[in-house]
Amino acid sequence: MQVSSTTEPARKAFFLLDLTDRIAKAMRIGSGVLLVFIMTVTLVDVIARTIFAATNGGIDVTFTGAVELVSYGMMAMVLLAFPYGVDKGQVIVDLFTDNLRRRTKMILEAVYMFGFAALSSGMTVRFFEVAGRMRRSGESSQDLLIPLHIVYSLASCALAFLALRCTLLAIDYLVSGAKRP
Amino acid sequence: ADYTLRFSHQWPPVAGMQKDLFQVWADTIAKESDGRIEVEMYPSATLAAPPAQYEAVEDGIADVAAAIQGYTANRFPLTQVVELPGLIKNAAHGSCIIQSLYDEGLISGEYKGTRPLFLFTHGQGLLHTGDKLIATPDDLTGLRIRRPTSVVANILEAAGAQPLGMPAPESYQAMQLEVIDGVALPWEGALAFRLNELAKAHTSVGDLYTLSFLVTMNEDSFEDLPEDLQDVITKNSGMAWSEKAGNLFDALDAKGLKQAQDAGHTFLTVEGGVDNPAWKPVLDKATETYLADLESRGLPARKVYARAKELAATCK
Amino acid sequence: MSAPLIGLICVAVMLLLIAFRCPISLAMSAVGFVGFGFIVAFKPAFALLEKGPFETLTAYGFSPVPMFILLGVFASKARMSAELFNGAKTFFGGWRGGMGLAAVTSCGVFSAISGSSLATAASMARVALPEMKKNGYAPSFAAGTLAAGGTLGIMIPPSIALLLYALITEHSVGQMFMAGIIPGLLGLVLYCATIAAIVFFKPDVAKPGQPTTIMEKIIGLKGLLPFAAIFAFIIGGIYGGFFTPTEAAAVGAFFTMILAFVRGMTGTQFIEAIGETLTLSIMIFFMLVGAEIFGYFLSVSRISHSLVELVAQLDMPPYAVLFCVLALYVVLGCVMDSIAMLLLTVPVVYPIVIAAGFDPVWFGILTVITVELGLITPPVGMNAFVIKSVAPDIPIGQIFRGVMPFVISDIVRLAVLIAFPSLVYALL
Ligand code: NA
Ligand code: NA
Numbered sequence: 001m002q003v004s005s006t007t008e009p010a011r012k013a014f015f016l017l018d019l020t021d022r023i024a025k026a027m028r029i030g031s032g033v034l035l036v037f038i039m040t041v042t043l044v045d046v047i048a049r050t051i052f053a054a055t056n057g058g059i060d061v062t063f064t065g066a067v068e069l070v071s072y073g074m075m076a077m078v079l080l081a082f083p084y085g086v087d088k089g090q091v092i093v094d095l096f097t098d099n100l101r102r103r104t105k106m107i108l109e110a111v112y113m114f115g116f117a118a119l120s121s122g123m124t125v126r127f128f129e130v131a132g133r134m135r136r137s138g139e140s141s142q143d144l145l146i147p148l149h150i151v152y153s154l155a156s157c158a159l160a161f162l163a164l165r166c167t168l169l170a171i172d173y174l175v176s177g178a179k180r181p
Numbered sequence: 182a183d184y185t186l187r188f189s190h191q192w193p194p195v196a197g198m199q200k201d202l203f204q205v206w207a208d209t210i211a212k213e214s215d216g217r218i219e220v221e222m223y224p225s226a227t228l229a230a231p232p233a234q235y236e237a238v239e240d241g242i243a244d245v246a247a248a249i250q251g252y253t254a255n256r257f258p259l260t261q262v263v264e265l266p267g268l269i270k271n272a273a274h275g276s277c278i279i280q281s282l283y284d285e286g287l288i289s290g291e292y293k294g295t296r297p298l299f300l301f302t303h304g305q306g307l308l309h310t311g312d313k314l315i316a317t318p319d320d321l322t323g324l325r326i327r328r329p330t331s332v333v334a335n336i337l338e339a340a341g342a343q344p345l346g347m348p349a350p351e352s353y354q355a356m357q358l359e360v361i362d363g364v365a366l367p368w369e370g371a372l373a374f375r376l377n378e379l380a381k382a383h384t385s386v387g388d389l390y391t392l393s394f395l396v397t398m399n400e401d402s403f404e405d406l407p408e409d410l411q412d413v414i415t416k417n418s419g420m421a422w423s424e425k426a427g428n429l430f431d432a433l434d435a436k437g438l439k440q441a442q443d444a445g446h447t448f449l450t451v452e453g454g455v456d457n458p459a460w461k462p463v464l465d466k467a468t469e470t471y472l473a474d475l476e477s478r479g480l481p482a483r484k485v486y487a488r489a490k491e492l493a494a495t496c497k
Numbered sequence: 498m499s500a501p502l503i504g505l506i507c508v509a510v511m512l513l514l515i516a517f518r519c520p521i522s523l524a525m526s527a528v529g530f531v532g533f534g535f536i537v538a539f540k541p542a543f544a545l546l547e548k549g550p551f552e553t554l555t556a557y558g559f560s561p562v563p564m565f566i567l568l569g570v571f572a573s574k575a576r577m578s579a580e581l582f583n584g585a586k587t588f589f590g591g592w593r594g595g596m597g598l599a600a601v602t603s604c605g606v607f608s609a610i611s612g613s614s615l616a617t618a619a620s621m622a623r624v625a626l627p628e629m630k631k632n633g634y635a636p637s638f639a640a641g642t643l644a645a646g647g648t649l650g651i652m653i654p655p656s657i658a659l660l661l662y663a664l665i666t667e668h669s670v671g672q673m674f675m676a677g678i679i680p681g682l683l684g685l686v687l688y689c690a691t692i693a694a695i696v697f698f699k700p701d702v703a704k705p706g707q708p709t710t711i712m713e714k715i716i717g718l719k720g721l722l723p724f725a726a727i728f729a730f731i732i733g734g735i736y737g738g739f740f741t742p743t744e745a746a747a748v749g750a751f752f753t754m755i756l757a758f759v760r761g762m763t764g765t766q767f768i769e770a771i772g773e774t775l776t777l778s779i780m781i782f783f784m785l786v787g788a789e790i791f792g793y794f795l796s797v798s799r800i801s802h803s804l805v806e807l808v809a810q811l812d813m814p815p816y817a818v819l820f821c822v823l824a825l826y827v828v829l830g831c832v833m834d835s836i837a838m839l840l841l842t843v844p845v846v847y848p849i850v851i852a853a854g855f856d857p858v859w860f861g862i863l864t865v866i867t868v869e870l871g872l873i874t875p876p877v878g879m880n881a882f883v884i885k886s887v888a889p890d891i892p893i894g895q896i897f898r899g900v901m902p903f904v905i906s907d908i909v910r911l912a913v914l915i916a917f918p919s920l921v922y923a924l925l
Binding site: 028031045046050071079082085090091096109 | 526547768
């Protein structure tokens with residue numbers, strides 16, 4: 001069992017993959033900002049409520065929708081970090097296969113990365129479909145009345161990038177026979 | 182069984198709604214189909230989250246589900262007109278109104294994509310608070326009240342409260358931790374979600390609000406059945422079952438009220454209900470705002486509301 | 498082919514995939530998708546590809562997961578969990594295995610602000626594991642101690658699992674929390690006894706620490722102070738009605754961040770903290786999404802249903818029923834996530850156990866302990882994985898080996914609670 005992360009030597013640049021690397025890193029910065037955002041929203045909500053109660057309603061800086069901001073913020077945070085983490089943040093059991101040849105291991109890795117690509121492609125399409133359904137029905141979130149089709153469309157874009165990155169990584173594993181650092 | 186229908190809902194397996202309504206429906210279907218249809222129950226939202234029950238049927242994850250329309254905001258705006266103040270006398274009455282609106286085609290356009298079996302409402306919603314009775318809207322000022330849907334939120338907000346959205350099962354803990362000062366629930370909810378343990382003061386403002394529900398079926402699951410079995414389903418839909426649901430809610434309301442009475446709680450029934458001079462202006466304004474908002478989006482809200490009022494007079 | 502049979506085949510395929518290095522999140526998602534497709538149809542299975550991620554990632558109930566990790570990371574940047582551990586270490590002084598005792602005791606203290614086993618294991622392992630390895634502790638012993646110590650998080654309130662049990666069975670959450678305290682402390686005591694026993698029989702897994710004087714021991718307790726401050730802040734905030742247990746995670750993280758800055762956390766360290774939190778959170782969220790999709794499949798496969806029906810048909814004496822249910826949990830726990838297991842099995846098992854005449858609160862405690870056992874049993878033990886993520890150089894096999902004595906300890910705890918149910922009610 002190991003959390004896959006390797007430090008094998010970098011190989012010849014694979015232009016498109018390099019590009020997605022950079023985009024994935026940039027997305028992860030956004031993810032970090034959202035992490036702090038989630039924490040702050042909750043804190044501000046709690047403080048506003050406390051002030052409101054302490055002043056018997058005299059100072060009202062309360063707002064609605066903290067729960068929603070946290071929920072959708074969390075989804076955005078995770079979707080933005082998935083492309084960077086898909087090859088690094090996986091838990092695998094290496095109990096029985098530790099002695100396989102490296103080439104065999106890399107082929108397995110590539111197969112599973114294609115699996116992730118297929119999975120995230122399916123998710124992309126499905127989120128896109130639901131976005132369409134939401135646009136037609138006009139459904140919105142409960143508190144902030146955010147049109148849900150926008151949420152789904154954005155999620156679909158993030159997932160599409162994840163699918164692209166997984167495909168490129170899988171091809172890279174097959175071609176180069178090693179993981180990038 | 183030749184056919185299996187997965188029936189999903191959010192109530193716990195021990196709740197009255199499961200035991201005395203959904204299971205009864207399932208048993209009836211099994212019996213009338215001579216055992217050719219089996220209905221598998223998925224209680225406690227094990228197959229779909231509470232707000233996702235309707236979608237689960239639309240997608241075919243469940244074949245049948247009991248859904249709460251208001252848990253998905255702006256998806257069933259015309260249906261939620263029945264949630265507005267002052268329409269219903271009790272659950273049976275509300276169920277008759279909403280089922281009739283559906284049968285007359287006034288709100289059925291909101292249910293394309295699934296095959297609704299029957300619609301119903303719960304009884305009059307009350308305010309359950311720690312120990313402070315709510316005589317006038319002024320008493321609500323600054324109180325954090327759990328509410329079920331955004332329509333109800335508008336009503337409470339108009340009255341001066343700070344509505345907080347959360348699923349009914351979460352309200353017990355929120356109330357216990359004093360994160361909320363009270364909850365908006367019918368007596369059935371106070372019973373099922375144990376709020377009578379924490380809320381000792383109960384204020385009834387007549388029909389302050391209600392909540393709409395439906396049991397609906399996946400189109401394909403229905404089409405896949407042979408005609409005689411489709412008839413069994415059709416026969417067990419519509420007004421007859423809407424009435425059963427309403428009556429059960431009313432019976433559970435009586436049980437919840439009795440529980441609070443036996444515990445020696447305090448009660449306030451606002452004289453005249455929603456027509457009380459202290460309440461009427463705020464509630465009328467909330468209603469007007471909601472209808473105007475829908476109209477501005479091109480929805481015939483006023484027409485539906487007018488018909489609902491007529492039905493309120495003719496329904497028992 | 499019946500649904501439960503398809504279900505069993507799919508579970509077998511998933512285990513096989515996992516054995517062949519398939520990432521666990523992918524194995525759960527893919528098998529869940531295909532299994533659901535075979536049992537129901539592929540069109541609705543396709544819908545799971547939206548439901549799975551959307552329901553999981555927008556679940557407000559999961560928001561404490563990254564927040565508690567963040568709290569733990571800040572606590573380590575503020576050297577808080579380190580001080581807690583060091584204080585405990587000084588307290589146990591020259592004892593052989595003293596650091597092991599210090600580790601589980603710290604886990605127990607940490608549990609009092611953490612509702613999740615994973616967060617407890619992650620936070621304490623980060624601090625205690627390097628220290629224990631540096632001081633000559635056998636890696637499997639050190640890792641096992643921390644993986645097991647993490648499970649203390651779920652009995653000592655706040656606890657996500659007890660909360661869920663209370664909600665599913667419509668019991669008072671406060672009552673469940675109170676009922677968990679003594680079994681939680683009992684678990685801590687038994688873990689300490691287990692460590693003492695391990696060290697007695699295999700002295701070479703642990704080294705004696707520096708002997709300390711009474712004065713030093715008392716001074717060592719000051720490591721508890723910043724910790725006690727946060728604990729008091731969180732518990733006071735929750736029970737004073739200022740914030741909910743869910744919000745407590747974020748508020749606690751913020752409070753700890755301020756503390757960390759006061760104690761000299763640099764901007765670079767802050768960014769590191771965010772990065773570490775993301776890495777661990779994403780690893781968990783990948784699996785939560787997989788577990789969600791897999792959960793849909795498990796629901797419709799009715800595997801748990803069939804097993805429970807089987808138990809009911811055999812018409813057994815009450816304690817045999819109880820034993821079978823707990824045995825089922827142990828088996829399911831080997832491959833399943835604890836929260837998913839609670840959600841799937843309790844609604845089905847509960848009526849049977851209650852019909853057999855057992856008390857719901859007491860059964861809830863037994864259930865949660867047994868389900869939590871799944872977090873440390875191979876091949877799928879989330880706590881062990883978390884330790885693995887903190888210390889990638891320790892082979893997973895060694896971690897699971899190190900955990901085994903604690904599994905036995907938990908079984909002893911179950912036996913004690915079954916023999917003396919009054920322990921559960923003492924505080925009610
Ligand atoms: Na805890
Ligand atoms: Na396990």
